[in-house]
Amino acid sequence: MKGYSQFCPVAKGAEIFNERWTPLIIREMMCGSRRFNDLKRGNPMMSPSLLSQRLKFLEQAGVVEKKTGNNESVEYSLTESGRDLGEVVTRLGLWGLRWARSRLTEDDYDPQLLMWDIRRRIDTSAFPPGRVVLSFMFRDMPSNRRAYWLVVENGDVDLCIKFPGFDVDLTFVTTSKTMADIWMGHTTIRKETSNGNLTLEGSRKLKSNIDDWFTCSVFSDPEALRESLT
Amino acid sequence: MKGYSQFCPVAKGAEIFNERWTPLIIREMMCGSRRFNDLKRGNPMMSPSLLSQRLKFLEQAGVVEKKTGNNESVEYSLTESGRDLGEVVTRLGLWGLRWARSRLTEDDYDPQLLMWDIRRRIDTSAFPPGRVVLSFMFRDMPSNRRAYWLVVENGDVDLCIKFPGFDVDLTFVTTSKTMADIWMGHTTIRKETSNGNLTLEGSRKLKSNIDDWFTCSVFSDPEALRESLT
DNA sequence: CGGTATCCCCCGCGATACTG
DNA sequence: CAGTATCGCGGGGGATACCG
Numbered sequence: 349m350k351g352y353s354q355f356c357p358v359a360k361g362a363e364i365f366n367e368r369w370t371p372l373i374i375r376e377m378m379c380g381s382r383r384f385n386d387l388k389r390g391n392p393m394m395s396p397s398l399l400s401q402r403l404k405f406l407e408q409a410g411v412v413e414k415k416t417g418n419n420e421s422v423e424y425s426l427t428e429s430g431r432d433l434g435e436v437v438t439r440l441g442l443w444g445l446r447w448a449r450s451r452l453t454e455d456d457y458d459p460q461l462l463m464w465d466i467r468r469r470i471d472t473s474a475f476p477p478g479r480v481v482l483s484f485m486f487r488d489m490p491s492n493r494r495a496y497w498l499v500v501e502n503g504d505v506d507l508c509i510k511f512p513g514f515d516v517d518l519t520f521v522t523t524s525k526t527m528a529d530i531w532m533g534h535t536t537i538r539k540e541t542s543n544g545n546l547t548l549e550g551s552r553k554l555k556s557n558i559d560d561w562f563t564c565s566v567f568s569d570p571e572a573l574r575e576s577l578t
Numbered sequence: 579m580k581g582y583s584q585f586c587p588v589a590k591g592a593e594i595f596n597e598r599w600t601p602l603i604i605r606e607m608m609c610g611s612r613r614f615n616d617l618k619r620g621n622p623m624m625s626p627s628l629l630s631q632r633l634k635f636l637e638q639a640g641v642v643e644k645k646t647g648n649n650e651s652v653e654y655s656l657t658e659s660g661r662d663l664g665e666v667v668t669r670l671g672l673w674g675l676r677w678a679r680s681r682l683t684e685d686d687y688d689p690q691l692l693m694w695d696i697r698r699r700i701d702t703s704a705f706p707p708g709r710v711v712l713s714f715m716f717r718d719m720p721s722n723r724r725a726y727w728l729v730v731e732n733g734d735v736d737l738c739i740k741f742p743g744f745d746v747d748l749t750f751v752t753t754s755k756t757m758a759d760i761w762m763g764h765t766t767i768r769k770e771t772s773n774g775n776l777t778l779e780g781s782r783k784l785k786s787n788i789d790d791w792f793t794c795s796v797f798s799d800p801e802a803l804r805e806s807l808t
Numbered sequence: 809c810g811g812t813a814t815c816c817c818c819c820g821c822g823a824t825a826c827t828g
Numbered sequence: 829c830a831g832t833a834t835c836g837c838g839g840g841g842g843a844t845a846c847c848g
Contacts (some may be wrong), residue, residue, distance in 0.1 A: 350821095352602065353623055355686040355758045356695075357797050358667055361674030362601045363681070368841080371592045372582065384810050393583055395842055400811060410677065422810065429677040436669045437588055443666055444591030447640065447659040451593070456585040465586075528585045567587050577807075598821080614830050625822055630831060652830065 361436075364409045369394055371437050373402055374426070377412070378434045379468060382423040389464055406430070435577050442574060445532070445567050457524040459486045462531060463496045463507055465565060472503045474561035480554070483516045488523040518550035533568025591666075594639050599624055601667050603632055604656070607642070608664045609698060612653040619694055636660070665807050672804060675762070675797050687754040689716045692761060693726045693737055695795060702733045704791035710784070713746045718753040748780035763798025 352359040365371065369391060376390040388399055403424060406412040411430040415423045426434060463484065480500040486493070497508040497516070506512075520527070526545040529535045537558060540546035548555050566573055582589040595601065599621060606620040618629055633654060636642040641660040645653045656664060693714065712728040727738040727746070736742075750757070756775040759765045767788060770776035778785050796803055 351683070351685070352599075352621075353685045353688060354602070354621075354691055355682055355688070355762070356602075356605070356671070356691075357674035357678065357762070358601055358605045358671040359674070360678035360681055360686070361670040364678060365670055365673075366596050366598065366601060368596065369582075371588050371596060372584070372586075375586070375588045388810095391582075391584075393842090395844090396811065397813080397843095398841055401841090409681070420810090429673075432673055432677060436666060436673055439666050439669050440591040440595055441586070441588040443595075443659075443662055444587035444589070447662060448587065448590035448594060451590055451639070452585055453581070455581070455583045456590070458583060458585070461584055461586075532585070532587070618830095623822085625824090626831065627823095627833080628821060631821095650830095 364406075364411065365433065365436060367402070367405075369398065369402055370406070371440060373399070373406070374411070374430065374434055374437050375441070377424065377426050377430070378437065382425055384422060384424070387424065390461075392458075392461065438573060438577060441567055442570055445570060449534075457528050459484075459489055459493055459496065459524040459527070460509070462524065462528055463498070465531065466562075467498060467505050467507045469563040469565065470498065470500060470505045471561045471563050472500055472505060474557065475500050479514060480518075481512065481514045481516045483519045484527070485519060485521045486524045486527070487521065488525070516550065518548060518554045520546065520548060522546040531565050531568065533564055533570075537562065594636075594641065595663065595666060597632070597635075599628065599632055600636070601670060603629070603636070604641070604660065604664055604667050605671070607654065607656050607660070608667065612655055614652060614654070617654065620691075622688075622691065668803060668807060671797055672800055675800060679764075687758050689714075689719055689723055689726065689754040689757070690739070692754060692758055693728070695761065696792075697728060697735050697737045699793040699795070700728065700730060700735045701791045701793050702730055702735060704787065705730055709744060710748075711742065711744045711746045713749045714757070715749060715751045716754045716757070717751065718755070746780065748778060748784045750776065750778060752776040761795050761798065763794055763800075767792065 351363050354360075372391050373387060376387050379390070381387050381390055384399070384403075388394065388396060391399070403412060403414070407414050410427060411433055413425050413427050413430075415425070417423065478501070482498040482500070484496045484498075486495075495509075495511070497512050499506040499508060499512050499514065522540070522545060526535075526540055530537055530540060530546070537546065541548060548558075554561075581593050584590075602621050603617060606617050609620070611617050611620055614629070614633075618624065618626060621629070633642060633644070637644050640657060641663055643655050643657050643660075645655070647653065708731070710730040712730070714726045714728075716724050725739075725741070727742050729736040729738060729742050729744065752770070752775060756765075756770055760767055760770060760776070767776065771778060778788075784791075
């Protein structure tokens with residue numbers, strides 16, 4: 349994007365921030381993604397070349413830092429400037445939560461993206477030792493996007509799009525929209541199980557302490573998020 | 579701009595906010611511009627058709643309200659949603675002030691834009707009754723962009739790019755960069771007169787109470803601006 | 809895994825002119 | 829003043845293939 353030829357700080361900020369995908373890349377980093385392919389998984393519709401291009405630009409702009417480990421591994425992270433810019437992202441998200449919710453289209457409810465979000469917010473410390481397998485069935489989706497599994501083990505959570513072969517401890521049966529609404533805090537697991545939009549099948553224990561380990565999106569608690577802004 | 583196909587509030591917010599010029603249009607409205615041509619003057623590099631297109635989109639997005647008076651006059655204003663989005667703009671500006679200042683190019687110091695900003699922040703209440711004429715001479719500019727006049731009268735401020743024919747009460751002689759730096763609070767009138775980057779010629783009285791009527795950009799006081807955010 | 813390299817299309821947007 | 833109409837191009841960015 350070409351510049352605005354204005355000295356105004358809003359214009360100079362917009363020259364960096366107001367590009368396609370940029371807030372979403374920063375959002376991913378704020379959520380802890382540091383690897384190229386993780387950033388890409390958080391933005392599946394973005395082409396790798398464009399992601400690469402943006403990362404280079406953001407690095408040059410002092411927002412993102414690229415570190416190459418001695419084992420050739422590459423990590424991206426936010427600089428202090430980038431973390432500051434994160435507050436703009438947060439505020440934009442708070443605005444979107446309040447004012448852009450009505451603009452959600454069917455296309456927006458991508459279950460894979462939802463699962464990727466859920467994956468990184470699962471509180472593994474609330475699980476018993478050993479392996480726990482969760483499965484999610486989205487009734488409204490075509491067969492190739494209907495089923496997902498989360499395998500929780502040793503503090504790690506793996507997202508699978510094919511049956512991992514392990515016994516399933518708890519199954520969520522619902523629609524992508526219901527699940528996303530729960531995720532965003534527009535409704536609760538309790539409400540949606542009551543009205544039948546969500547069915548939980550499996551371990552009674554996992555069901556009973558679900559609020560301990562199923563951590564919703566940071567946007568599900570706008571008040572807390574707002575207070576986290578300086 | 580096409581959507582992101584993500585339910586995330588940041589993505590939905592970005593679909594509206596992250597378009598070219600959008601933050602600058604909202605900034606203009608936050609500063610009080612309500613007429614089409616005023617919005618355009620605040621963004622001189624933007625083509626009228628694009629401004630029209632953006633206003634239509636922002637209206638449809640519930641950010642901007644268009645009102646047609648009975649005398650066919652048209653006014654644009656921010657809705658509640660738009661004022662909320664203004665906080666994102668403000669925060670982006672605060673970020674730009676701190677982190678994007680080093681990216682300023684020669685092209686950014688447009689004296690006309692600067693004068694348009696100064697014009698609307700002049701505190702007319704601090705002036706004596708009658709007409710006061712200020713002139714600004716930018717030494718670094720070519721002749722067609724070197725001189726501007728502000729005619730203050732009856733609480734109104736008019737910006738002229740040609741000599742208005744009235745006696746001038748006070749003249750600023752400086753460069754566009756020095757003036758912009760004063761405007762943004764990076765330096766002060768006092769400092770720049772001391773070091774010779776700014777010369778004030780004319781009414782001793784207007785010079786002596788210049789801090790009363792020459793009101794700098796809202797971004798010149800970041801602390802106050804930050805506190806204005808909810 | 810962590811990107812590049814291409815290709816190509818589309819349309820965003822800048823420029824200019826014009827209208828009521 | 830408040831826009832619309834038109835035109836043309838540049839490059840943003842989507843898709844896909846490929847590489848070390």
